Amino acid sequence: MNVTATMQTLQVENGAFLRQIREILPEFDPVRLGHEMHARIRELYPICRSITGNGVRETLRRIRQWIPLEIHEVPSGTPVFDWVVPREWNIRDAFIKNAAGQRVVDFQKSNLHVVNYSIPFHGKMRLAELKNHLFTLPDRPDWIPYRTSYYSESWGFCLSHRDSLRLADEEYEVYVDSTLEPGHLTYGEYVLPGTSSDEVLVSTHICHPSLANDNLSGMMVAAHWARCLQQIQRRRFTYRFLFIPGTIGAITWLARNETTVVPRIRHGLVLSGVGDSGSFTYKRSRQGDAVVDRVLSHLLDQEGLEGKLLEFSPYGYDERQFCSPGLNLPVGRLSRSVHGTFPEYHTSADNLDFVRANSLEETLRLCLMIFRVLEANRFMLNLNPKCEPQLGRRGLYRAVGGQADAGALEMAMLWVLNLADGTRDLLAIAERASLPFSAIETAVRTLEQHQLLEERIPGKKALGA
């Protein structure tokens, strides 16, 4: 019964997911999409984004050229759970000029030079005083760090450590031409309705300035995932894509949708840092064994992808909010290299070279596989549960008996028939059988055609709610 060998063959066929994706998207061209996503990251890279302001507005306006985003504006001062929507920050220019009048630190060269959310300032000071406002990375002397001061009224500059060492002990002119005034928090939302009002939430943060992986990669994969789903006729779930400022954006969206959309979320994924060349990382939801956790565990374990699973922890991106104990949504996070564990993180080295077209498209393919599994994962009932049904009579079993092993499809059918008792979903059957979900899906379709199986609708809870 050389099942393992047989299955390996099947797995290699499915390994790249490409055949399976083309079943639902016949025109799917990964190479073209990879280059397209990278080109669009290049386009958005120079914009100075923050958690509010025109940088985010401009970013969403351009994404709306690719998918029909609805753009929301929430006024400063709006209470959202324990927080308040902050004043809107905008910046035109910022510099430090030396005694000779030369710009030694210049926002026009990189928007990372200004601590994000710096309050307006204009003045002169000696180096000693100025140093209290400077941030560098001594270990990476050529890189500019990325720093923020969202909720403390202060100003600062970031620069390479090498440049900071060149600053002479003289007087400098400092200018931060920013405004921090009542305005709005801006976010984008795109909903693709399905046959069910049960929702799949995909969320990506949009508040980082010129950092490519964190998080232009997330925005780009989310936008193209949405574009792909547009082309698919039949969707079971409603898919909701959020393009939101980190933390305060997620809190704002959750506060505004707490009683309407939130109760309909069945599965969710935060996308962040998905364009670098590292292997996949999936961080489980706080629930730990939500359907989306099991889907990613299955796809990363069974399908020959490199990747690792992390348990939930309350530090990271917006899964912190979605998985707070009073909401406890089944939302995990898909990344490649994990934030804070690679040197380029939150520095100017997270640039256009750090993200790769082929990494972006591979992430998109994984997202489409997640879609396939979520859509196909059901509870099925064997309609002939006493002894095996006679598959041979239905042409579903080899005619000549006695060989040492069953075929892969035969094994998948036998597993489905044996385990489809309405107590476990198809994903659980795939896991128990150590077979790729796609093999189980094929077996289910075949058995359904022969009236040997039917779907059983469990209570909402079992669906992962």
Place this chain on the structure above:
Amino acid sequence: MNVTATMQTLQVENGAFLRQIREILPEFDPVRLGHEMHARIRELYPICRSITGNGVRETLRRIRQWIPLEIHEVPSGTPVFDWVVPREWNIRDAFIKNAAGQRVVDFQKSNLHVVNYSIPFHGKMRLAELKNHLFTLPDRPDWIPYRTSYYSESWGFCLSHRDSLRLADEEYEVYVDSTLEPGHLTYGEYVLPGTSSDEVLVSTHICHPSLANDNLSGMMVAAHWARCLQQIQRRRFTYRFLFIPGTIGAITWLARNETTVVPRIRHGLVLSGVGDSGSFTYKRSRQGDAVVDRVLSHLLDQEGLEGKLLEFSPYGYDERQFCSPGLNLPVGRLSRSVHGTFPEYHTSADNLDFVRANSLEETLRLCLMIFRVLEANRFMLNLNPKCEPQLGRRGLYRAVGGQADAGALEMAMLWVLNLADGTRDLLAIAERASLPFSAIETAVRTLEQHQLLEERIPGKKALGA
């Protein structure tokens, strides 16, 4: 407290099980029984069995000489769950003659030469056409494969690859002198009543022609297990031994006994391939932790036997039917080398040399140990549960204190007293204590004699139903 060392001594004493078996069967002579079983396999080996027909009838008639089997005949056409009892197949002769009139493939030399259940055929054809009906094993050029065509109306021949290469491009006369006509499916059943109507089911398939391990070994161990149990006066369970054609026989028996016998089955075992020189393999029931699963796990783990445990899968022998989801019986399978994993499987090399007298008797001894544990496994209640009872006063504890370790029986008594709270059976106590079941059994008998324990009858469910 050198418990491990003390227990190892005890374990070695019990290792061979022989002392324990002789407590219930004082005359038990393993060497004689091993040779007797091998001799009876030799006697049955030449018969051409199939899932129906006179081969099975003749086999059961001979087994009835050793145990008083009841033989059942079920008419062709009888509906059994999703299946129908097939027409009866019988064969007298079959050959392929070359142009010179010589039998180049001859059923009289080996019944494996004909694809089992081949329909009647007589005709002439050239080699090219004939080849569509020939089966060989190119990797094992001297062996004849075993093939069947139960549920597709066709005919064929099996031969060694070496012989097939000698066939010249000429005209051949092909003759299959078989009949496939309305008749009966035949099976045997033997019931040994116990004090309880709760049943232990032992099932073995009888449909394979000249293959020794698969499954004359299973028939022989089942028959001799039954003979041994006949000699034991007191049995708690009723034991039912089935000698049935694979798949269709199990389905037929289950369909006929669904509402009568099936609900009384508490434990069950499929015996197949138990005579080769490989170590033991136990495949768990679909339930996974049924009492019989725990018994075999304990005996293979704790008693120093070589052996491995397999999780349930829906491919194999008749455990497929007993463990279908609508029945889900606590039935596991005991084998030695696993079907499909050794080259001799389903070939002419599974012959009289492939099965060994000492393997057969060792399997029989394991079966008798399974009997012992199933019979003795009960739920007990410590009647003095607050603090330890004073064992010393009852002569159950060494007189002089202070030594570093307790004796093995003392440890077993302390474990039983501590864990016998009615929530776990004795097997669970043995597992928790890491002691052989026999040590626990001895402790229980001792404590019962001193009125420190009594049996607690749990609900049916806890008994493994």
Place this chain on the structure above:
Amino acid sequence: MNVTATMQTLQVENGAFLRQIREILPEFDPVRLGHEMHARIRELYPICRSITGNGVRETLRRIRQWIPLEIHEVPSGTPVFDWVVPREWNIRDAFIKNAAGQRVVDFQKSNLHVVNYSIPFHGKMRLAELKNHLFTLPDRPDWIPYRTSYYSESWGFCLSHRDSLRLADEEYEVYVDSTLEPGHLTYGEYVLPGTSSDEVLVSTHICHPSLANDNLSGMMVAAHWARCLQQIQRRRFTYRFLFIPGTIGAITWLARNETTVVPRIRHGLVLSGVGDSGSFTYKRSRQGDAVVDRVLSHLLDQEGLEGKLLEFSPYGYDERQFCSPGLNLPVGRLSRSVHGTFPEYHTSADNLDFVRANSLEETLRLCLMIFRVLEANRFMLNLNPKCEPQLGRRGLYRAVGGQADAGALEMAMLWVLNLADGTRDLLAIAERASLPFSAIETAVRTLEQHQLLEERIPGKKALGA
């Protein structure tokens, strides 16, 4: 997010527990206490203790000089569960004199020379007969074994094997000047009330004669633990310290307090053999996951202590009685080297050199940490469970964002906020977060001060009852 590195720093700070202990006991001086405990062991070492009699009385009288013990006297003949309080044993002298009238075995030299509880005897006999009453350790020819005959009326002597080989074949005078008469069983009890009537039980056996580790070390750590707790103003639990003869003392105490004190016991610890230089061993309670089991598992795992955990077994010290199935109290046992596994066990080599001042004080420190965790372990509820509360506004979060890792206190606060949903205690949060309990405790205090958390009183059961 280099949390591990940050936490390691924190752990090293806390490693010695000293800073934490001094928060509750500012004067705590481990070195002085270690020497004090060792000096008091020296003082008690020569007394010939047993399960009854004046040795135990004298021992308790001296302990009462340090803590205000209540001393109980239970008359011989009192039924206690399955047992009866035995007659009281006292001994004045014992010897074996050779033909020349020399004391060749002399109780005055070591009280281990007499089998403890030997009945009175005076007579003459040849060596051959005498040998039936002698106990030696051939493997350790210089050591005297410790033996008892509590519940069988006999007498005997223990001596070094080397001395036994020198005994000539002549007549000896044997004298055991003991009495075994109706009297009392004596034990000591000290209760430190807390704000709750829920109790923590600390039990230590006091019946061994001149053996230092087993169990003068246990008595001494228990007495000094009690002295430390006296100095702490606010205690949540009531602490009860028992100084009792092994087995019969525990049974007697349990029988007398079954319906009064026993139902109030929430956590308990048997202290025995805690003064040698081996690393810590904690033996879990029969429940296996009682709060005290989890506390010790956490302290031994997370706090960088060497130590190992043992599963419960029904052999050992008085945890056997506390964990009998009809009582099943949450009582574990703390030891260093495990009884029966080191050669000095129950021999004259368990002497004043075998116990160390620094081992005694390290055990005391661990006991005080157990106190800290038991007292601080509560169920907390996040009062702002929907999304994270805004820690920055409250001064609880760094002002400048963007760094790769959060601080240790920030991480602890995030974990507490995420997991404090009333379903798990703080210990479970520490375990899930892989943080020291002290970090969680600090985070909880901080969050409580900001009205972000409040205690939730669960049912008694969840507290470990």
